[in-house]
Amino acid sequence: MSVQERKQRERAERERLIVATARELAEQQGWDAVTTRRLAERIEYSQPVLYSHFRGKREIIGAVALEGAAELAAAVRAATSDANGPRERVTALAHAYLDFAARNPAVYDAIFQLDGGLAFAQEDTPAPLKDAFAALLESLAEVAGDGVEPGLFTELFWASLHGLATLTRAGRLPPEYIGPRVELLVDRLAVV
Amino acid sequence: MSVQERKQRERAERERLIVATARELAEQQGWDAVTTRRLAERIEYSQPVLYSHFRGKREIIGAVALEGAAELAAAVRAATSDANGPRERVTALAHAYLDFAARNPAVYDAIFQLDGGLAFAQEDTPAPLKDAFAALLESLAEVAGDGVEPGLFTELFWASLHGLATLTRAGRLPPEYIGPRVELLVDRLAVV
DNA sequence: TCGAATGTCTAGCGGTGCTAGGATCGGGTC
DNA sequence: GACCCGATCCTAGCACCGCTAGACATTCGA
Numbered sequence: 001m002s003v004q005e006r007k008q009r010e011r012a013e014r015e016r017l018i019v020a021t022a023r024e025l026a027e028q029q030g031w032d033a034v035t036t037r038r039l040a041e042r043i044e045y046s047q048p049v050l051y052s053h054f055r056g057k058r059e060i061i062g063a064v065a066l067e068g069a070a071e072l073a074a075a076v077r078a079a080t081s082d083a084n085g086p087r088e089r090v091t092a093l094a095h096a097y098l099d100f101a102a103r104n105p106a107v108y109d110a111i112f113q114l115d116g117g118l119a120f121a122q123e124d125t126p127a128p129l130k131d132a133f134a135a136l137l138e139s140l141a142e143v144a145g146d147g148v149e150p151g152l153f154t155e156l157f158w159a160s161l162h163g164l165a166t167l168t169r170a171g172r173l174p175p176e177y178i179g180p181r182v183e184l185l186v187d188r189l190a191v192v
Numbered sequence: 193m194s195v196q197e198r199k200q201r202e203r204a205e206r207e208r209l210i211v212a213t214a215r216e217l218a219e220q221q222g223w224d225a226v227t228t229r230r231l232a233e234r235i236e237y238s239q240p241v242l243y244s245h246f247r248g249k250r251e252i253i254g255a256v257a258l259e260g261a262a263e264l265a266a267a268v269r270a271a272t273s274d275a276n277g278p279r280e281r282v283t284a285l286a287h288a289y290l291d292f293a294a295r296n297p298a299v300y301d302a303i304f305q306l307d308g309g310l311a312f313a314q315e316d317t318p319a320p321l322k323d324a325f326a327a328l329l330e331s332l333a334e335v336a337g338d339g340v341e342p343g344l345f346t347e348l349f350w351a352s353l354h355g356l357a358t359l360t361r362a363g364r365l366p367p368e369y370i371g372p373r374v375e376l377l378v379d380r381l382a383v384v
Numbered sequence: 385t386c387g388a389a390t391g392t393c394t395a396g397c398g399g400t401g402c403t404a405g406g407a408t409c410g411g412g413t414c
Numbered sequence: 415g416a417c418c419c420g421a422t423c424c425t426a427g428c429a430c431c432g433c434t435a436g437a438c439a440t441t442c443g444a
Contacts, residue, residue, distance in 0.1 A: 007390095037432090045393095056432075056433075057432065120363050155369075160348070161355070163354040167351050170312070171312050172313060180344055184344065227400065227401080244423085248401070248402075249402090
């Protein structure tokens, strides 16, 4: 049995290597540069090996997205747990979210922009994605205001953050004034 | 001279045909289906003809984006001019914006998601893009609130709309509740 | 020890964006 | 009216893409 276990372990290890390498390459040179050939070369295996782990390139992007979603949720929770009071918590949440997007643009794209074959806002949505939304909901529910459904409020706040993140990264918004924008967003949207 | 003029006219006409065909194909089957070969076949010319009009596929996307930006600006202005009072105007603006994104997903992508080689938020930003932002600014400035720079407020409001538009279209947000989301957005962000 | 199963690779398919170089066509000149 | 020359367009091909069939080696179990 130990032989099979070792093989299974090595296989899982290689799968992690593929995902990590894809992520690294994407952050270094953009997702366009993540081709199956380059990826195979970097992990020092041939192309078909990739297809014994994943159905295709989409699934590799999806794997990076799930990993990233877990990190995003953790980053948001870490930032909000240090803050005192609802207002500070929401501000910290917003900055943590935008920071994550700015520091990990390729991963952020994998989660929200690219097609990783993932289901969203459905029953079969993968756990990390649901959990990332839950992390937002935890801190945002308390500032939704009376008579406003927390889920709806979270969706709106999240959409605003997402808009700021993507427009900034794509050069559609000048990167200065992130502080004032967040301040205004929290001031207006959150009821404290 | 008339011969040259005719040729120039025909050339401009063909350029319009390329852009219109690219847009049509993108709306019908998505941008992935817009390949230089398919596009060439549809306009009944060979591939290299495309490159005598545009530097490459990016520039074709950019041309569709500029056309779309002008329409978006017009749609926003038309909707806001019919509304009475600041609050109704902003609500109408939001719905017009989201409607445009929902009805012209490929064009919206060309403007804001894809790389059309266009400069944003800079001096050499093409006029249609500047004008689209101006169209938003016109109606949003009056609800920015005291002491808030209208440009900053417009950026934030726009980012929120963009987030709603993209997350909805990508299946990240359930398509119901668009009305309540817009209502909440206007209620909170706009000062009336 | 030998057959079977597993694992990996080489080679190749049809597609992509883009371009070099040759053919063809039309306008201006003698 | 014949010719030349430049503009215009197409054929053919490059290097690359995602993905896969089939040959090969290696390892396992009987």
